[in-house]
Amino acid sequence: MEASNLLPIYLIGYEIKDGYLIKMNDFCRKNCNSKKCEDHYKKIFASDVGIYECPHGFTTYAFQYGPNKEIFTSFKLKDHFNKKKVKGKFQENIFSPVLTEQQLNDIVVEYLRSYKIALEHNEAVSFIKDGLHEIRGLNGQVLTYSEELVERMNNLSNKKQDKESLEMARSISATSFIIASRFSAYDATVNPESLKLGSKYSTSIYGKFHMCKKCLLGETKRKELRINIRGESTKKINTYQTFDLIPFLLLDNAIKYSPNGQDIDIRFSEKSDELIITIESCGPFLSESEIEMIFTKNYRAPSAIETGVQGSGIGLFLAQQICELHKIAIKISFQKSDYIDKKVTYGCFKVELKLSATP
């Protein structure tokens, strides 16, 4: 992020950069690297802050921000620019009014404010970027250690096995998986190209749903929900790693919006050249027109907002993007019921995934 300079600004080694409001005139564009102009700017860098007239009659204003000297130039300041010298050096289509000292002062204040915001923003982005990379690495460590622990405990004889500790180790593993999935969803939102990074590899779809169900067991128990997987499938397709997000996004969505104590049914129906997976759960009301909007980024249906459940309208958008990438048809339907909870009408929310051929 850059500070917004409304006036042309002189940058050492970069010539003059246009202002967002007042552009540099062609004369300065052509001559700012001439010896005469360079000497003018060198002299200003070595002098005090203040208002100067450039060798060609324009105004230059130098001011201090922290350790740096900033220079606005190539503009006209009332009582400070040379009318005779600048005559004929401005094109008619360039907006360049004569500024008062008060206007210049306002522009400098605004520049300094945006400079401070840009600095803070860039520091924050850099911190987040470094932090995310490190946290994913650490999450990887947690995941690996917990998987190793589960494997070791599984290998113990029944007598020595502490079932409660094994369950805890599994929960750590599952939590780490959820953190990884959340990060991947963030990555895909910020950088859509990340959806198709790497090569494809053979994936068992049934296996992915099954693993996801296990990893979301904690939240499922907390809400006293039951995830039932019916039917089976041996189908394997070639997928990018981001395919793993599909079961996670769909089940996470179902768990999030389902009232306590409900069922979530996943059905696998496999024919010779087709696999249909349906996920049915109890969810807040959706009209036909809202269903049409459901895959739009950041869209949340009014009744979903009314439930008070936090969300950003990203989950189904991403699920649809990933399905499209893998040539999987995704369809949403809703059937209203009589169930009302906290003034929100609920019904059967159904997601259908259809895989016709190996992508």
Added chain:
Amino acid sequence: MISSLFVKNKKQARKEIADLTNNNILNDFDITELRKKIEILFVDDENFRIIELLKKHRYNVTYKNDISDLNDALAYDIILCDIRGVGKEFDSPHEGAYLIKELKANYPRKVVIAYSGSTYDTTYTQYFNLADHVMLKDSTIDHWTNVLDSEIKKMVDPVVQWGKIRQELLDKGVSINVVSGLEDEYVSAIMSKNFDSFKNYGADRGDATKNVVNSVVKTLLVQLLVEGIINGSK
């Protein structure tokens, strides 16, 4: 007339890679045996736990906290490289990502896998796209083994490997006729499980072709596998 018929027949007799389509070279081979044969290098400034776990799964893994010279990677078939904190000697702000680019440019047949926690960062996308695969740092062990096994199988799959060899030879300016002759020798070597003729194919060519063909032949993993099968069957 007779001589032209002879040339035509000789051309028709040339074996092509398609002749290996039904070859069952990989069918009876245990993946754990393959894991032992393929040299894997991890380049990461932090020695993270997955390396130990992969060793337990019988992968032949070597760890280095950085490499200062591309020759350091020469002995390895698969190179896993973090995109940050490594490749410091190469003096690029993109660190490991730049190293991946250099590894792919210099060793096009080696499998280079980028692993990272920064796939959100668009500045790295072009480098990720150069890698054969991108792994997230918090992937499950199932995912690691799935990806590594899939890459290992590709490394010893004669058809996949020929695709890479052919492209490398053509990129280095070897004539299509020489490439076609080498394809014939390659297919014959795999079918007969004898690489002698294939190895000598470049001997009577010009120096440039000989050098390119020799460098390709030297690093052929398919040969190791085929000879491994011969040894195993004895």
